[in-house]
Amino acid sequence: MEKAQKQSIKKAASWDELVAILCALENADFSAREIELIARNVERLRDGSDLKVALLANHTIDLLPGYLSALHALDNVKVESYVAPYNQYFQEFLTDSSGLLAFDADVIYLDLSIPSLSPKINHQFLQLDTEQKNQELDRVVDTLQQLASLSKQKTNATLLVSNFVQPSYAKAGIADFQLGMGEVEWYARLNLKLIELFRDDARTFIVDKNNVLSRHGKLASTSVKMYYIAKMELNESALSELSLELIRYFKAIKGLTKKCLVLDLDNTLWGGVVGEDGVAGLKIGKGYPEGEVFYDLQSFYQTLKQRGIILAIASKNNSEDAEEVFREKTDMPLSLDDFAVQKISWDTKNKSIEAIASILNIGKDSIVFVDDNPVERNLVLNALPDVAVPDLPTDPTGYLPTLLKKDYFEKLFLTEEDAGKLEQYQQNALRDASKNDIADIDDFLGNLGTTLTVLTADKKNLPRAHQLFTKTNQFNATTQRYSTGQVEQFIEEQQWDLTLFAVADNYGDMGIVGLVLLEVRKTEVRIDSFILSCRAMGRGIETAIMNVMKKRYLLEGGKNKMSARYIKTKKNIPVATFFESQGFSVDIAVKGDGEGYALSATEVDLLKCPEMEIIFGSEFGDE
Amino acid sequence: MDDEIKELVAEIFNIEEEDVIPALSQDTLDNWDSLNHLKLVTAVEQEFNISLTMDEIDDITNVEKLVAVINTHKS
Structure with a gap:
């Protein structure tokens, strides 16, 4: 970030101005220091909050709020955070005067890690027999179950629970798989139990921290020194990665999920331009590299449709040409029927998108527009600032990785039926208290x-x-x-x-x-x-x-x-x-x-x- | 003092750059608590691309010592 940009952040006079400055920054990959600067100005200008997030952990997580508020400001969301005292996750639920209960969070993020949750597993793994390992596993699962239950009884918040991160190196080395129960198996079983535990729970959701850190690189996610000095398990780059994952949940919880994906055709849905290359010259389908790139992209769009996202087309083309492609090219995951609205004409893209929004009766802020052509993208960005327009690289092989990273389409449940569990759950909530539950502090x-x-x-x-x-x-x-x-x-x-x-x-x-x-x-x-x-x-x-x-x-x-x-x-x-x-x-x-x-x-x-x-x-x- | 260090310290502790003097210490600055110390160390390591030892991190109780530690690593 340039000094001038920092100055403008410091001088921003309103929340809207701050968000505009942040969104205009080319590179949203902020350093620890930039996060601190942004977070402080978010605090200065936010005046109220859109989302209250409480963090409970048995390691030092105090730097996370800065990342959450800075990174979610890019989505125009004001985050207010509360960090519970180190290691006091039970006490915070059980003490009526606790900071957690007074905070009245919308979301509680519970991030417990094995080193302090189970020192035995952490330090004596090879001395334990299978039964002892299972006991430790059950104890960890019980702890989470108790906390989830307390969270429901004592708060109205949605609880996010992180799963457990398998260590980068097993204590038994490559012989881990020969043990009665190795570390890899122990962590896998533990994480599997968590899935089973919370699958039918409409107020508790698992955050796949193990995968988030794998994606990022586990060794690159820790500063060992900071762990020893401050019990800080995640370094700044990992905190950033974790925040982006949490923001996916926040968006789903706040209903900021996009509803409709508007796609261009030429060089977006297939390689080549139908008007110039003809149907036969287009690159789409299995068996050759360029064809497979677009095959996989189409397959991704089809997955989104299955996730309940409406697909639409905004393309400058002769509609007969486009229809011919869908008719002739049978080796394509998508057919014309998959698109709820097709705007294939010589109208400008912004006009087509406006028409799509009005036909579907959705806001332009519910639309994502994907086009390979930067000129078209900029036109839409300028004419319709509410539409999300991802910046694509020039090389089509980069399209899918770029789109997969985006958090436009996250939902907590894929179907209405799943979402209905919430109500069902609330009815059962009081009956559900298990014998494992903790009565009081x-x-x-x-x-x-x-x-x-x-x-x-x-x-x-x-x-x-x-x-x-x-x-x-x-x-x-x-x-x-x-x-x-x-x-x-x-x-x-x-x-x-x-x-x-x-x-x-x-x-x-x-x-x-x-x-x-x-x-x-x-x-x-x-x-x-x-x-x-x-x-x-x-x-x-x-x-x-x-x-x-x-x-x-x-x-x-x-x-x-x-x-x-x-x-x-x-x-x-x-x-x-x-x-x-x-x-x-x-x-x-x-x-x-x-x-x-x-x-x-x-x-x-x-x-x-x-x-x-x-x-x-x-x-x-x-x- | 290096302007870059001055700017960084001012930013972390949310004070004016002209108030960043060598004598500024954990005892004189309320803002310099353990959390901000952590932020300071993280930012210094990232910004100057250096890695401080645990002893050094412990020893940085004022700006003068901070500057000295950074200079040792840069030279």
């Missing part, structure tokens, strides 16, 4: 099999403690950035209690994700730092940690007061009401920056938190 969190391991900080885990002090922004009450030397002091000096917390559950081991630093005085204790990594937020861990500390000092340790502070930053909003929610009261006597809180031993209460096992001591469990 406590039910969900209690079934995670969470263990919380309480550890005293020592030399061995000092680096991790230091990292938590310096890197945690959100659930960090005071944001004290201590140096390694200071952390060492806390470990050595008697008056400090630095306790670390590790979390594991049925899904895997998160390692050390939290810490509390207390200063222990004669009669009271002061919480200096209370930190929880964002990976472990939203599941009651903070309450469990607080209970451990209350018990240690107020219930059993003989101290009569526990004080704490909350120092507000731009980023630590999640902890703003934490101390009050844990039974602390505001206490102005507590010295230091920020808001002071205190809890006396006479008032202490252990708060209810999701069921989890608390282990003291060893960092390493059974393994």
